Amino acid sequence: MAIVDEAWGFSEHLQPPALAEFALRLYTAGSLAGSRFAAVTAGEHGVDALLFGRAGSGERFRTEFSGPSGRLRTLRTLLTLRGLAIGDKLGWIRDITRHESRRARIQPIGHGEVTLFAAAKAARGKGYGRRLMDAYVDHCRGLGIDRVTLETDVESSYGFYDHYGFSVVGEFVSPMNQRFSGGSGRSFVYELHL
Numbered sequence: 001m002a003i004v005d006e007a008w009g010f011s012e013h014l015q016p017p018a019l020a021e022f023a024l025r026l027y028t029a030g031s032l033a034g035s036r037f038a039a040v041t042a043g044e045h046g047v048d049a050l051l052f053g054r055a056g057s058g059e060r061f062r063t064e065f066s067g068p069s070g071r072l073r074t075l076r077t078l079l080t081l082r083g084l085a086i087g088d089k090l091g092w093i094r095d096i097t098r099h100e101s102r103r104a105r106i107q108p109i110g111h112g113e114v115t116l117f118a119a120a121k122a123a124r125g126k127g128y129g130r131r132l133m134d135a136y137v138d139h140c141r142g143l144g145i146d147r148v149t150l151e152t153d154v155e156s157s158y159g160f161y162d163h164y165g166f167s168v169v170g171e172f173v174s175p176m177n178q179r180f181s182g183g184s185g186r187s188f189v190y191e192l193h194l
């Protein structure tokens, strides 16, 4: 979660702190709950980089956000969160729903989908991200998956994907990302044919 917070600035963008903490947990453990692949590179200071992804039809990782009970818990936690106006809570739910439906119009979430990918700032540019992506792509190929997809936005390091050989299959404006960063919300769906 420290790597994810450093990469996207949950504590910086979201107020009150309880919302930042909950959203960070949801983004990290929620991504893992949707995944069947998880790999990290680690050195003497702990984890340097991580990649979670959907892959085939095996067992998913179980977290507090897994399954229908996880969805219910998410909704209940958000709705009972202190220090956030009810209008803002409903605004988040509306914008997440819009984000999901705009994304689905471009391309439904595939069997090989990267759900979370980040490296600690101090560990970037050392080849860890490429190593993790190679491992994920190989894993998907071994399962007979013919393409890897992912979603990213203009606030993220999307240049990595262009460089790696992914191409953009569609673009959309995400009200969720706009609300999060205060930016344009410009978001992309990328794919890589295996």
Ligand SMILES: CC(C)(COP(=O)(O)OP(=O)(O)OC[C@H]1O[C@@H](n2cnc3c(N)ncnc32)[C@H](O)[C@@H]1OP(=O)(O)O)[C@@H](O)C(=O)NCCC(=O)NCCS
Pocket (backbone or CB within 6 Å): 007, 049, 117, 118, 119, 120, 123, 124, 125, 126, 127, 128, 129, 130, 131, 151, 152, 153, 155, 156, 157, 158, 159, 160, 163, 164
């Ligand atoms: C994306 C990210 C995980 C890459 O990890 P990394 O360990 O720094 O990447 P690597 O060192 O393995 O780089 C591999 C190659 O991609 C290139 N690359 C890395 N980031 C790049 C970027 N933002 N734009 C263009 N090229 C990039 C490197 O130059 C390197 O090229 P080479 O192999 O030809 O020498 C890291 O930048 C990050 O955590 N960013 C913040 C979180 C994020 O935006 N995640 C992904 C979007 S959802």
